[in-house]
Amino acid sequence: MAHSFTPPSEQALDGSAERLKRIRAGLGKRHARERRFRALGIAAIAAALGFVAILFSMILYQGLPAFxxxxxxxxxxxxxxxxxxxxxxxxxxxxxxxxxxxxxxxxxxxxxxxxxxxxxxxxxxxxxxxxxxxxxxxxxxxxxxxxxxxxxxxxxxxxxxxxxxxxxxxxxxxxxxxxxxxxxxxxxxxxxxxxxxxxxxxxxxxxxxxxxxxxAWHIFTNSDSRSAPASAGLAGAFIGSLYMMLVVIVLAVPIGVMSAVYLEEFAPKNKFTDFIEVNINNLAAVPSIVFGLLGAAVFINYFRLPLSAPLVGGLVLTLMTLPTIIIATRSALRAVPPSLRQAALGIGASKTQTVFHHVLPVTYPGILTATIIGVAQALGETAPLLLIGMNAFVAQIPGSPLEPSSALPVQIYLWQGNENRNFFEARTSAAIIVLLGLMLMLNAIAIFLRARLERRK
Structure with missing residues (x-):
């Protein structure tokens, strides 16, 4: 009985064709999965932008008539x-x-x-x-x-x-x-x-x-009013928020940046520094209302600082902002290539000179971003301010951080609960527009300064 014989070269060709077919089939599946992933990513971004657009449209629709x-x-x-x-x-x-x-x-x-x-x-x-x-x-x-x-x-x-x-x-x-x-x-x-x-x-x-x-220019020039609601404005709350942000910038930024520099560049790696790092990470996740309780207990009850004062609000927000600035600044320091430190040390620079003359200037854009994020987060906080009495009705514009005042997010909270809903619903949305505009302005300043600093590098 005769048997057919296939030469080895033909067997190899058949095997290569089969493998090529499987590879192409696998590539087709991977490409299909990649296309689905991209489509899902684009859909997620579109959905997020859509929800943000809906939110902003509703706020603008309700708030613009109040101006x-x-x-x-x-x-x-x-x-x-x-x-x-x-x-x-x-x-x-x-x-x-x-x-x-x-x-x-x-x-x-x-x-x-x-x-x-x-x-x-x-x-x-x-x-x-x-x-x-x-x-x-x-x-x-x-x-x-x-x-x-x-x-x-x-x-x-x-x-x-x-x-x-x-x-x-x-x-x-x-x-x-x-x-x-x-x-x-x-x-x-x-x-x-x-x-x-x-x-x-x-x-x-x-x-x-x-x-x-x-x-309605009086929205920006008048303070809150209960006897004359139509003349109520945001001037008192705006100045109160400005004082608090000044306190946060003066205290939280230098303390947070220097703490991050010390922990990342100078602190010895031992159990004590590990304990500090763990607690800083935990503080970043603590609810803001806990900082309000801390501020009421320490700054008001113990140190006897004035109730409803922007100074107390700024101190509370400083405690709340410090973990964010420290963590973000340490991340910026870790992103600096080790070769930069080694080069500085190699030419005879001391450890302090290496950090402050070579490493830290490179991280200025990241530190600036961390600062603006922390300040913007503090600007929109309401819960800790309620616990230190800043929801009290204050009819005067504060002349100093020690005088009673309100804040923009607290003013929004108070107007939202006003009994004249037909009038203050639009006024509340107008206050939200002002607050969002202030936060967008802070972010725009951060982007501008970051771009300037990156061009100098």
Whole structure:
């Protein structure tokens, strides 16, 4: 019986073709897996960017209307029949400084006792002489703080007595809500914030052009207010946050950077330094509210520092920021090639000169990034500040880090819980926009400085 015989060369060719086929099949599978992985990565990035875009769009949609507010422009007559005060005292040659100040304070006290609400009411009614409206409804159209502005105008210029001047007044929160459509106009009168006559007069002023929307500069210049919510602003909270960030930068940055340099470059490797490193890593994961408890117990109860002061808030945020700066700075130091240290030591530089003249300048971009990340994280913290009393209502702009103040994230928290939801919901989103803008500005400064430092290397 005859048998077929395949030469060895043909067997080798068949085996090579089979292996080539398996390799190609394997490559096809790997390429397919790579394409799926890339597609999933792109989808994840797109989803993350989409969620961020949705979040920012919602904040902008709700917050941008709060940057405009209704204003009523009317002619105010300082009627002598209502403003019944004597002429402002003039200092005589025989009068001492104390006597003049006493007379001036007595005159200002009499000016304060004037019924400025009546001056305000007459001005509003004079703007629509053919419209019948009661006193309470007329005064509800403008913010309650406008009567004090009229008083201050008269104190600054007593010559206004008997004159008529055009004054732009801030509309009340309820009138602003009505004109912006934040309140359903079909609701019955019992569920409306303004009386029917006040609503009708507001619409009439808007149609006649006496009332119009303008940019709300007072959001950036006024502090918070409960008696006049329409005039509430972020100036006090902004200055409080600024003081706290100054404390954090002055304390956390040098202490954090020097601690990282010592632990990474000079500290001996033993159990004690290992213990310190473990605790620093653990502190970075501690909830921020724990630092608030620590600050309340140590800085307020033990050291008796003032409650609600930006100094205390800055100290608490410094403790919270230190682990982040130390860990990030050590990572930047570890990224420096060992050859740089060896070259510096080889030409005769000491250990200190090697670190501060050669290693540390290379890590400036990384240290700067770590600093900005830590400061931005501290800027947005709320929980530790609540525990040291910074959620208290403060109507004044702090003049120093020792005076009571609020902070931007705490102000957002307070406005979010305000009972006038129709008005402060938009104001809360506006405050978030300001806070995000400040954080983006910090990041932009960090990127700019990092690029400058990297070009110098």
């Amino acid at each position: 405009t507010q209704a204003n009523l422009e009317v002619d105010v007559h300082f009627d002598p029949a209502i403003v019944k005060v004597a002429a402002r005292p003039v200092r005589d040659a025989q009068q001492s400084s104390a006597e003049y100040q006493r007379a001036l304070l007595d005159w200002e006290r009499k000016v304060t006792m004037v019924n400025w609400n009546r001056v305000l009411e007459q001005s509003i009614k004079a703007a629509a002489p053919d419209f019948e409206i009661d006193t309470k409804s007329a005064l509800s159209i403008v913010e309650t703080s406008e009567r004090f502005r009229l008083r201050d105008m008269f104190v600054a210029d007593p010559g206004l007595l008997g004159q008529t001047v055009k004054v732009k007044m801030l509309a009340s929160a309820n009138a602003d809500n009505w004109l912006k459509g934040n309140i359903d106009r079909s609701l019955p009168d019992t569920q409306q914030q303004l009386s029917p006559s006040a609503r009708m007069l507001s619409d009439r002023f808007m149609e006649d052009g006496q009332m119009r929307f303008a940019f």
